[in-house]
Amino acid sequence: MKIMNKRTGLIALFVLAILFPLIFQNDYYTHMLTLSFIWAIAVYGINLLAGYTGYLSLAHAGFFAIGAYSLGLLTVKAEMNFWPALVLACLITSVVGLLIGVIALRTKEHFFAIYTLCVGYIIYLVIDKWDGLTGGVRGLIGINAPSNIGPITFETAESQYYLVLTFLVVVIFVIYRIVHSLTGRTFLAIRNSEELAQTIGISTMKNKLTAFVLSTFFAGLAGALYASFVRFIGPDIGSTAIMFDLLMYLLVGGIGTLSGPLVGTLMLVILSQNLQFLQEYRMLIFGPILTLIIIFYPRGISGSFFDWKRKRRNQTGNVLKPIKVEEG
Amino acid sequence: MFIETKNLTKKFGGLAAVNKVDFHIEKGKINAIIGPNGAGKSTFFNLISGFHRPSSGTVLFKGTDITKLPANKIAGLGISRTFQTTSLFEQSTVLDNVIVGHRLRTKSNLFDAILRTKRLKREEKACRDKAMEVIEIVGLTHASDKMVASISQEEKKRTAIALALATDPEIIFLDEPAAGINSDETQGLINLIKQLNQRGLTICLIEHKMSMIMNLADHIMVLNYGEKIAEGTPKEISSNDDVIKAYLGGSASA
Secondary structure (H helix, E strand, C coil), X not given: CHHHHHHHHHHHHHHHHHHHHHHHCCHHHHHHHHHHHHHHHHHHHHHHHHCCCXXXXXXXXXXXXXXXXXXXXXXXXXXXXXXXXXXXXXXXXXXXHHHHHHHHCCCCHHHHHHHHHXXXXXXXXXXXHCHHHHCHHHCECCCCXXXXXXXXXCCCHHHHHHHHHHHHHHHHHHXXXXXXXXXXXXXXXXXXXXXXXXXXXXXXXXXXXXXXXXXXXXXXXXXXXXXXXXCCECHHHHCXXXXXXXXXXXXXXXXXXXXXXXXXXXXXXXXXXXXXXXXXXXXXXXXXXXXXXXXXXXXXXXXXXXXXXXXXXXXXXXXXXXXXXXXX | CCEEEEEEEEEECCEEEEEEEEEEECCCCEEEEECCCCCCHHHHHHHHCCCXXXXXXEEEECCEECCCXXXXXXXXXXXXXXXXXXXXXXXXXXXXXXXXXXXXXCCCCHHHHHHCCHHHHHHHHHHHHHHHHHHHHCCCHHHCCCEHHHCCHHHHHHHHHHHHHCCCCCEEEEECCCCCCCHHHHHHHHHHHHHHHHCCCEEEEECCCHHHHHHHCCEEEEEECCEEEEEECHHHHHCCHXXXXXXXXXXXXX
């Protein structure tokens, strides 16, 4: 019964996502939703590392920018086709991630957060100052939309929406598989206690590095999609402001849950669009909301929702099915 | 000789937490390390299980030198341990906590996870079966679906032992298994340790409760200020003058 409800709920959500552009016929909404999906992919990457492995990286806006600039430069300057450029952009980001991860993961907790914050800022600076390659503050313009796959073109807002939606669904599916596997259990064991993980024979460095590289891969993918969707990129996409936006989406949605990144990103992007008229004063509303959520719902909206449901199920005395890893 | 330490020393700054300790553990026996607070017992455990690198000296396991191996490799050889304070994942069930304990005997990787290969399914089942098996051994089958946060302190200790057993060890090091539980429950744990030993598992434990040790251990080493002051059977230890002095203070006229 329970599974049926959950499954039908997911299918309904998916159908709604597919029908959305057809119902609303509003390019502005479609555009906004596409952008949130792209951000959500990056947040899923951060979640895999911060939520499931316990390492809060603040360098991921930098990896997002590396993905975006890789795609931009490969298609604009090297005149490469979009699809191989997309694959290469993800690979480049992962390789940079691997090199940084090897060093960054020698630190823990606050030190890791501070170290990665610095790495993120350095990536931003390199993009901003390396005029010859990246165009510096002028940014990179004229990035093409994704090229055709046979008869399918990606020129319209709707087609790009579906393309990004497809990527998002695949990313969520892949992360679902990872989290619900022995690899996911290994990540969770590391998050719980690195000492204990080592005593039960887990090579913590190897697994942390896997999680780190994977999360940079997703950040790079999001960046590459962003570049081809917005068609203009500037160094600002790698700034710490973006990093803290992504982190806010994750915290509000629910860190360490599967639905959290999507819930948080959609809610906050839509909220901030609707509060556009307040301009900079928006932060006066966001600040207190974020503080309240962190204090009262440390597991975010999704996490707290599933906690509440679990508690209610226990109280009504239903036989509890063993919860696999974590719900959400 | 199953496990042997030679001249094992660990210095923190100028302080020798463990000083030139020669010790051996025989296969199939229950061994114990006792000593006053701060005697270096836990440090000694950490040296053997690879958490600290010794300043000098060697650790041998079945004749091979394991002094420089990292903790996870040592676990792979069949040396397992528990901690004084159990660091289990409270927001998860007993079963889910224990399943990952068998991970080191499995090979499936990221691609198995994404593609959900046969190997992953087979290994997941192996881990689950192993977890159920060791949960039964420690007597927690009834609680396997309970959240760790909701079970008693003694059950948490048993869960931690189950997790250590899930790694398929040949020897298990227990760091104060009876700390913080009452005497009835202590008796239950003594029975469990004896039962594990009868299954052929070699055991080495640190404990403060002398009565527990004297009933349980075949072989005891006493540490004081990082140095071995006595070694032998419970009978020999309980009549050793140095040990009595160490426990009751230097001025005691025993």
